Amino acid sequence: MRSWQDIPRRGYVTRPTPLEELARFSEKAGVRVRVKRDDLLPLGGNKIRKLDYLIEEAVQAGADTLITASTNQCCHNSMTALLAAREGMACRVIMESWGDTRYRYETAANHAMMELCGPEETAVVTDLPSGPVEDMPEARRMAEAARTAGKKPWFLSRGGSGPLGALGYVRCAAELIGQWGDDPPEAVICPCGIGGTQAGLTVGLRLLGCRIPVVGVGVTGKGREDMERSVRSQCRELTDFLETEPVPEGAVRCVEGFSGGGYGKPSREQVLWMKALAASEGILTDPSYSGKALYGLCGLAARGEYRGPGGLVFLHTGGLQLFYDFSSLADVEA
Ligand SMILES: *Cc1c(COP(=O)(O)O)cnc(C)c1O
Numbered sequence: 001m002r003s004w005q006d007i008p009r010r011g012y013v014t015r016p017t018p019l020e021e022l023a024r025f026s027e028k029a030g031v032r033v034r035v036k037r038d039d040l041l042p043l044g045g046n047k048i049r050k051l052d053y054l055i056e057e058a059v060q061a062g063a064d065t066l067i068t069a070s071t072n073q074c075c076h077n078s079m080t081a082l083l084a085a086r087e088g089m090a091c092r093v094i095m096e097s098w099g100d101t102r103y104r105y106e107t108a109a110n111h112a113m114m115e116l117c118g119p120e121e122t123a124v125v126t127d128l129p130s131g132p133v134e135d136m137p138e139a140r141r142m143a144e145a146a147r148t149a150g151k152k153p154w155f156l157s158r159g160g161s162g163p164l165g166a167l168g169y170v171r172c173a174a175e176l177i178g179q180w181g182d183d184p185p186e187a188v189i190c191p192c193g194i195g196g197t198q199a200g201l202t203v204g205l206r207l208l209g210c211r212i213p214v215v216g217v218g219v220t221g222k223g224r225e226d227m228e229r230s231v232r233s234q235c236r237e238l239t240d241f242l243e244t245e246p247v248p249e250g251a252v253r254c255v256e257g258f259s260g261g262g263y264g265k266p267s268r269e270q271v272l273w274m275k276a277l278a279a280s281e282g283i284l285t286d287p288s289y290s291g292k293a294l295y296g297l298c299g300l301a302a303r304g305e306y307r308g309p310g311g312l313v314f315l316h317t318g319g320l321q322l323f324y325d326f327s328s329l330a331d332v333e334a
Contacts, residue, residue: 001243004170004207009052010059012083013168016175017041019313024280029273031301032311034185035283036176038318039290043082045075045318046197049168050160051083057164059087063154065120065146069094069133070159073264073288073322074193078110080156081117090151092121092142096158098128098263109324121145133158161194163241166234169200170207176313177208184212186306190315191293192216192227192254197317199234206247216254217296219289221262227254258296264288270295286319293317 017037026033041048058066066084068091070076077093084091093114115122123138133139134155146153157165176188188205192198198216205212218227232252239246260267266274266287274291277283285291297314306312 002241004167004204004242007053007164007167008056008060010056012042012048012052013171014042016179017172019176019179022277022281022283025277026311028276028280029298029301031307032309033297033314034180034311035314035316036172036188037316038172039283039285039316039320041318043079044320045079046168047074047076047079047160048083049172050076050165050196051079051156051168053164053167054156054160055083055087058089058154058156061152061154063152064089065151065153066091066156067093067133067139067142067146067153068156068158069096069125069129069136069139071096071098071193071263072108073110073319074159075110075319075321076159078114078117078321081114081119084119085117090146091117091119092146092153093119093123094133094136094138094142095122095124096128097124097126109321113321129158159194159196161196161234163234163238166196166200166203166238167241169197170204170238172315173201173204173210174208177205177210180310180313183310184210185310185313186308187213187215188313188315189215189217189293189297189300191219191289191317192231193219193289195227195231195234197315198231198252198254199238201315202231202247202251203235203238203242203244206251207242207244213251213253215296215300216252217258217293218254218256219259219263219292221259222256224254224256227256228252255296255300258292258299260292266291267295273298283316284320284323285316286322288322289319290316
């Protein structure tokens, strides 16, 4: 077995994010809720935990140009551009434009943040790629262009997926166990996009001897079984990587029905819960990821699930910059 603590990282994440009790919101939701404030991570979201490991690998390999891809409302591309600048590296990024077809790059804050960091090149693709970044024709062309310019390109996985990225959430699991001590929750609720966050948490908790379920709330409109299959295979990649026991099938649970109109499209009910959290606790969630997980948490509570005294831990994955792409949530349709 490999010790996860010995796997090198850049050190972007310097201290645990807080775990906070939400007394007023708990009353509204009808269940005890604590929030893990990963929205307070440097640069505001979960991707930095993944990039902490992924960029270390690129640095060790002597790379000077990062090439990556992610969907238009994922924080991975913008955060990669920021961190590349911080490392004195170049980057070339591919935006996968799907979900809301009205998404406008010219005005999107997530895109603007990225452009501000001066990537050498950005490309937009409209077909949803099925394979890894290195199989994308745009990425191959970018790598060739970098090589021609005498640079050493490095492919970073799409959306920070894969075992090394998921390791960031093994670290988060260790923080959580230390924080809740002898007052654990009934379950941890997180958004499920690609599923690396959920896979990392699931493997991390079990690795540390904790059997508390992790529930992923789908944000893309994919069916439950599809999502669970994908998260299970990512758990498997991670346990293989760590040379440890695989997690049992039943340890992976995803829920559907909380993703509104699909990726990037929140429902009215979701926005009402986002407002409830903001108004009672001063915590903002984003429409595409954390707001959907919040809605899922409240939906599970309303069904009477996980009603023990430990309540629920809401993993707030951040994504605040996505909020600015929805300047008016008031007219969101049901
Ligand atoms: C990418 C992202 C997620 C989803 O993480 P996965 O590991 O892809 O499931 C959740 N929240 C925010 C803000 C993100 O950018």
